[in-house]
Amino acid sequence: MTAVPPKIVCVDLGGVVVRICRSWTEGCAAANVPSRGFIEGSEDATRAQRHAAVDRYQRGLTAYPDFLNEISTIFGGIYSPQEIGRIHEGWILGDYPGVAELLSGIQRSGIRVACLSNTNDSHWKQMQETSAAFRVIETRHASHLLGLNKPDPAIYAAFENSTGCAQSEIFFADDLIENIRAAQALGWDTLHIDHEGDPARQIAEALAKRGVIATALVFKTQTLDAIPSPLMTRTICRAEQPGGVIKVRSADFLVDELPLYEPSGEGEHLYLGIQKENMPHDEMLRIVADHFKVDPDSIGTAGRKDRHAVTRQAISVNLPGKEPPTELTHDRLLVLWTLRHGNKLRTGHLAGNRFAIRVREVDPLQIPVVYRRLQVLTKSGVPNGFGEQRFGQRLDNHLLGRMVLQENWNGIIEHLTGTSHPLFPEHQRAARMACDAGEWSASVPLWGAGDHAERRMALAKSRGWTASRS
Structure with a gap:
């Protein structure tokens, strides 16, 4: 036919x-607003109220200022209407x-x-x-x-x-x-x-x-010289879409790190089995460093674990000749065990990761499709496909990598700090436009808290460094 x-x-x-941002936490990061006093997932008592407020706003029933005030009130005032506005404006x-x-x-x-x-x-x-x-x-x-x-x-x-x-x-x-x-x-x-x-x-x-x-x-x-996209463009199982969503709650996505070796029980490094929930890697390091009163660089990990998940992994803290302080307690971080070892835990010191993923909202009539897909994957295996995790939020790490190999330093600076590549958070626009105009010093304070690479590049250029040194 x-x-x-x-x-x-x-x-x-x-x-x-x-x-667009896919979560409140991501929205806060895009707008450079600290995320505080609020956990998404099963403990989020504001979810239904927020969704109802958004529904009214999207149907044109609520004016913009009233919407900002309503969301601020739902959060109990921990975010001001002005902060809600910044998050809203940075959502796209x-x-x-x-x-x-x-x-x-x-x-x-x-x-x-x-x-x-x-x-x-x-x-x-x-x-x-x-x-x-x-x-x-x-x-x-x-x-x-x-x-x-x-x-x-x-x-x-x-x-x-x-x-x-x-x-x-x-x-x-x-x-x-x-x-x-x-x-x-x-x-x-x-x-x-x-x-x-x-x-x-x-x-x-x-x-x-x-x-x-x-x-x-x-x-x-939007790539240089039409480099093929590194992202997967097809699936192994080509049956009809069964639907379903993941990571509705942090407990829906479980990660267990499999150790490459067991701690010996002796040495200057204290190994800890850590369970964290809904917590980014850097926040975990900061909490551990503050508790043990050490520099974060003295903490070793085998790898970074998912943020919106419940994850278990080993970390090491360099404590030569020191007894660990009082027990570390935190509402989203738990110490499961401690044992000493002779070396620092480093990236790659793991045998792998074991995942348990709950898929919600699957149409019951599609269960036979899901079963058939699992049978296919059992025989063929699962492709090692990466998205933002390896290619960045702008999906451009492969472009930057090629420019490094070509020693195209000016191209890297333009791509990293300017507006030539259109995929960037809205909160960066002013800083990028300043860089496009060559106003490097003026751009430095305009970058957000998480824009580390961009700010360092602008700072280097403001000091008159050459492109290759920057």
Whole structure:
């Protein structure tokens, strides 16, 4: 049977067109606001209230200042309305590479391009100003304009009435499975986007299968000299999508480090078995260093463990001839055992990691699909695919690595501190624009607390260092 191209391609915005923060903790980091007095997951008593407030705001029922005050109140005042505003403004992290070019190619093929998004007036205006992909979209529908939120069937009906397209003529891409299922129930053709992958490539490949002329979908990824994306573009199991979400709670993702060797019981390094929950690696090191009154460099680990998880690993603390102080106690960190050894624990001193991952919200009718997939993986193994963990939040570590090999020092500086590569957190814009203008000293205080590499590069240039030395 000949594939029939859609008459209209409709995309979600956050997670499909633009990258967004996926958690409150990530939002705080993007806005350079300290995360405090709040734990996401099962202990988050504010979740339902916050989601209800966001729902009203996205349907245009709450004014922006009132929304900021409401969220601040829900948090008990530990975040001011001004801080909530900064987090809100930093939530959008920039366009996904290649999406603007892809949408333009779809239009050139004679297919209309639209969006249907749960968003708000503030983010809508921000995307109008900063998103090249957003400006390509000709037919725009959003929750705050319609007074409706996905997955309410009424918002899909409103889209159909506005565009005049039949259900079978609509191709819809969204990163949330509940929105996809609602569209499927109405007869829309859908694609569930993996927001951690390459949305542009996922959409292009799906449309090619539906008969859209491949040459119309040629687009440039935001890479140097069209380096192939290092991210995985296909899966081993090609059956239908069973859905499901992970890391709803930190206890849904368990990691146990497998030791390469056992401590001997003697030596100047104290080994500790550590269990941490919902805690980044650097925070764990700081807590241990403060407790033992040592420099963080004297602490050894075999590797970094997931932040939004419950993880167990060994660490070492250099305490020659010293008895350990009182027991370390912390609400998110537990010492399971202690034993001495002769050497510092170093990166790679592990046999591996064992994972236990709970997948929630799987459609019960898809259990046979899940079982068949597990049977395939048992025989073929699981590919060692990396995303942000190895290629960075901007998905550009491979680009920087190639420039290092080419000794393209000026290119590294421009890429790391400027706006030439569009994928960067919004809170960095002022600092990057200052660097583009050569105002290195002025840019230094504009970088966020977590922008260590960028700030060091700007500081080096402000001191007049050469490109290679910087």
